[in-house]
Amino acid sequence: MKNKFLIVIGFVLIFKPVLSENYYIALDYFNKKQISKSIQLFQKVASDSNSTYQDKAIFNLAVIYDNGYGVKADKTKALYYYNIASEMNNEFAMYNLGWMYQVGENLNKDAVKAFELYSKSADKGHPQAIFNLANMYFSGEGTTKDIQTAYKLFLQSKIRGIKESEYYINLISSDLSLEELNYLNEENKQLIEKKIDLPEPKNE
Numbered sequence: 001m002k003n004k005f006l007i008v009i010g011f012v013l014i015f016k017p018v019l020s021e022n023y024y025i026a027l028d029y030f031n032k033k034q035i036s037k038s039i040q041l042f043q044k045v046a047s048d049s050n051s052t053y054q055d056k057a058i059f060n061l062a063v064i065y066d067n068g069y070g071v072k073a074d075k076t077k078a079l080y081y082y083n084i085a086s087e088m089n090n091e092f093a094m095y096n097l098g099w100m101y102q103v104g105e106n107l108n109k110d111a112v113k114a115f116e117l118y119s120k121s122a123d124k125g126h127p128q129a130i131f132n133l134a135n136m137y138f139s140g141e142g143t144t145k146d147i148q149t150a151y152k153l154f155l156q157s158k159i160r161g162i163k164e165s166e167y168y169i170n171l172i173s174s175d176l177s178l179e180e181l182n183y184l185n186e187e188n189k190q191l192i193e194k195k196i197d198l199p200e201p202k203n204e
Contacts, residue, residue: 023053026060035070055088062093075106086117091124098129111142122153127160138168147172148184155188
């Protein structure tokens with residue numbers, strides 16, 4: 001079973017002290033549907049290498065042009081901004097770009113590149129990237145098939161709220177040997193501190 005994944009298009013919400021007034025003003029303009037003013041300020045922040053919010057502003061510009069929010073959709077410009085934000089290790093941009101490479105949206109399909117981007121985004125805790133990465137390990141898409149790594153990642157995506165993970169956790173646990181499942185459950189009990197219920201080993 002393979003799910004179709006949609007690009008995350010929500011704007012980044014930052015719960016930190018205000019370090020860049022222009023960034024938040026740009027968000028406010030966007031919410032008020034004053035898109036031209038929003039774009040101008042996002043571009044200003046995006047060009048400021050000293051800004052804490054530079055990568056987030058670039059990502060938001062990508063989202064605006066990708067989806068045509070208040071402007072004509074421009075997939076080429078969106079891809080340009082996604083690439084820049086990804087190079088700056090923005091986890092949202094890396095996830096979106098990874099999805100585009102996986103499905104071949106506006107660029108050539110490249111499962112290896114998708115795997116690489118999902119891995120980097122997952123390392124920063126992006127829930128859907130962790131889930132998609134688990135699927136790639138599960139199916140052997142873009143990487144060597146590794147059921148045990150897939151199992152661990154599905155557990156991680158589950159505790160981060162990806163409900164679809166449960167299906168794969170149960171599917172994999174039914175295929176593992178008693179020893180393998182015991183080992184993985186013990187290992188992950190320490191990792192996730194029992195935040196979710198782990199499958200119980202079945203007697204053979």
